[in-house]
Amino acid sequence: MSAVTDAEPRTRGLLAVGVRQARFELLQYVRSGDTMFFTFLFPVFMLGLFAVAFGSAGDVEPGPGMPAISVAAMFLPGMLASGLLLSGFQNLGMDIAVERSEGMLARYGGTPLSPVSYFVGKAGQVAVTAALQAALLFVFAATVLHVALPADAGAWLTFAWVFVLGIVTSALLGIAVSSLPRSAKSAAAVVVPIALVLQFVSGVYLTFWQLPEWLQNVAGLFPLKWMAQGMRAVFLPDQYAVLEQNGQWNLAGVAIALAVWLVVGLVLVRVTFRWMRRGA
Amino acid sequence: MDTQAVRVEDLRKTYGDRTVVDGVSFDIARGETLALLGPNGAGKSTTVEILEGFRRRSGGRVEVLGADPETAGLDHRARLGIVLQSTGRTGPLTVRELLRQFSGFFSHPRDVDELIAAVGLVDQARLRVSKLSGGQRRRVDVALGIVGRPELLFLDEPTTGFDPHARREFWALIRRLQADGTTILLTTHDLDEAAQLADRVAVMVAGRVRAIGPVSDLGGEEARLPIVRWSEAGRPREERTARPFVLAESIARRLGCPPEDVEIVRPRLEDVYLRLVGEPAFVEGTAR
Numbered sequence: 001m002s003a004v005t006d007a008e009p010r011t012r013g014l015l016a017v018g019v020r021q022a023r024f025e026l027l028q029y030v031r032s033g034d035t036m037f038f039t040f041l042f043p044v045f046m047l048g049l050f051a052v053a054f055g056s057a058g059d060v061e062p063g064p065g066m067p068a069i070s071v072a073a074m075f076l077p078g079m080l081a082s083g084l085l086l087s088g089f090q091n092l093g094m095d096i097a098v099e100r101s102e103g104m105l106a107r108y109g110g111t112p113l114s115p116v117s118y119f120v121g122k123a124g125q126v127a128v129t130a131a132l133q134a135a136l137l138f139v140f141a142a143t144v145l146h147v148a149l150p151a152d153a154g155a156w157l158t159f160a161w162v163f164v165l166g167i168v169t170s171a172l173l174g175i176a177v178s179s180l181p182r183s184a185k186s187a188a189a190v191v192v193p194i195a196l197v198l199q200f201v202s203g204v205y206l207t208f209w210q211l212p213e214w215l216q217n218v219a220g221l222f223p224l225k226w227m228a229q230g231m232r233a234v235f236l237p238d239q240y241a242v243l244e245q246n247g248q249w250n251l252a253g254v255a256i257a258l259a260v261w262l263v264v265g266l267v268l269v270r271v272t273f274r275w276m277r278r279g280a
Numbered sequence: 281m282d283t284q285a286v287r288v289e290d291l292r293k294t295y296g297d298r299t300v301v302d303g304v305s306f307d308i309a310r311g312e313t314l315a316l317l318g319p320n321g322a323g324k325s326t327t328v329e330i331l332e333g334f335r336r337r338s339g340g341r342v343e344v345l346g347a348d349p350e351t352a353g354l355d356h357r358a359r360l361g362i363v364l365q366s367t368g369r370t371g372p373l374t375v376r377e378l379l380r381q382f383s384g385f386f387s388h389p390r391d392v393d394e395l396i397a398a399v400g401l402v403d404q405a406r407l408r409v410s411k412l413s414g415g416q417r418r419r420v421d422v423a424l425g426i427v428g429r430p431e432l433l434f435l436d437e438p439t440t441g442f443d444p445h446a447r448r449e450f451w452a453l454i455r456r457l458q459a460d461g462t463t464i465l466l467t468t469h470d471l472d473e474a475a476q477l478a479d480r481v482a483v484m485v486a487g488r489v490r491a492i493g494p495v496s497d498l499g500g501e502e503a504r505l506p507i508v509r510w511s512e513a514g515r516p517r518e519e520r521t522a523r524p525f526v527l528a529e530s531i532a533r534r535l536g537c538p539p540e541d542v543e544i545v546r547p548r549l550e551d552v553y554l555r556l557v558g559e560p561a562f563v564e565g566t567a568r
Contacts, residue, residue, distance in 0.1 A: 106334070
């Protein structure tokens with residue numbers, strides 16, 4: 001056989017292509033103004049808003065024997081969790097749905113780009129933006145709102161694993177949910193309400209310990225509640241643990257719940273992801 | 281080396297009890313351009329998407345560049361170029377950014393700046409794709425389809441929305457690809473385009489290939505008989521004949537002088553096509 005194509009390997013490393021794809025994804029991210037505000041800056045915006053709106057009444061003292069903390073300090077863990085949900089779930093859920101409906105995914109599907117490299121690209125975008133978002137929240141909270149951040153390494157170690165486990169789970173669920181919207185227009189209408197309701201019941205916008213127990217139990221079925229709980233364990237005084245369900249931070253529960261959702265997300269992505277919508 | 285770029289044998293696709301592709305067979309030789317014609321809903325896009333590897337078939341055999349598109353890997357994809365139907369927006373990227381990114385998916389891509397020049401978008405290279413006109417965006421689609429120097433190029437209604445000038449330029453671009461030996465499967469509603477670019481055309485109706493052949497033989501002898509048109513007693517008349525000049529002479533003799541508006545035309549592809557598509561029961565023997 002006289003070969004027309006040379007036998008040289010066509011694919012560069014999946015990872016190398018993925019890293020290149022991540023740069024491309026980041027470029028698209030910073031170019032879209034609505035994503036920059038509603039995904040990247042939103043938790044910072046909300047933290048500032050809550051600090052201003054509720055801060056005038058003074059510090060929070062939820063119970064006897066508990067140290068008083070500022071409103072900003074109380075909402076910071078929730079906003080960090082919210083950032084995980086927005087940067088992973090909401091961002092990818094809408095982004096990929098729009099890419100699919102606008103034909104970008106079909107274009108990728110017609111090239112030797114591996115879905116693995118495509119996901120590495122998305123993961124890179126999510127990792128970078130989520131990390132910058134968290135850093136921005138810390139800087140804003142510490143300098144503008146004067147929130148004292150923990151000084152011991154143990155707390156930051158807990159933050160690190162809750163952050164990593166949370167963002168991976170959130171991103172996978174975002175990719176999975178991106179298969180639901182039938183058009184670019186309906187992407188926001190499908191994804192945003194899910195994210196919004198979760199934020200209200202999972203201790204982001206409303207203080208979790210003030211919710212009725214049945215609602216806490218419902219929220220416990222979803223991953224955001226566990227991300228927020230993990231963040232509270234890091235950033236709230238230890239005495240606040242009694243306000244949690246069963247009176248403890250339950251970090252093992254956080255790890256298990258997020259790991260279960262991570263596996264669920266992985267399976268859903270494997271089963272549902274298509275370059276092209278079926279039957280379209 | 282296999283002389284056929286594409287082999288399709290008794291291809292079937294059903295969704296539930298709805299049959300979309302109903303026993304389609306055709307080949308495309310290497311270097312050949314085949315135009316796939318047919319009304320909307322005839323099963324053209326489904327057929328093409330099965331060849332591209334985007335859809336699974338329900339039955340039959342398909343071979344694209346020697347591989348089964350359902351199981352072929354990414355190396356196979358590197359040898360194809362796919363220009364899908366109009367793809368809408370492409371996010372906030374410029375023409376050059378988009379092409380540069382896609383060129384990175386291939387090991388021997390075209391030079392991005394040469395490609396931009398070839399599709400006539402030099403002045404738009406630094407503009408966001410969302411700011412381009414429909415015709416310019418379509419050229420971006422085509423550029424994305426050929427950036428990897430494909431052996432086989434799928435073009436799905438490539439010139440929809442082009443002005444006549446842009447269409448001519450696009451045809452010139454396709455002819456250069458043909459001269460380089462690219463095999464092309466063109467889907468179009470523009471019969472003029474098919475006649476201009478294709479070596480052969482296949483007409484699909486209701487999930488079947490109703491006729492296939494070179495543009496000049498499509499529909500068989502009968503469909504291609506020249507038409508003589510003239511006016512007689514103020515009424516337009518026409519007649520099909522294998523010997524149009526003999527007929528014209530006999531009309532002139534009968535009338536005593538040649539009618540002023542006599543014309544002899546070969547049926548255009550469009551006439552042949554409309555006859556093929558319009559006939560509910562085409563003779564099975566001539567369909568492939």
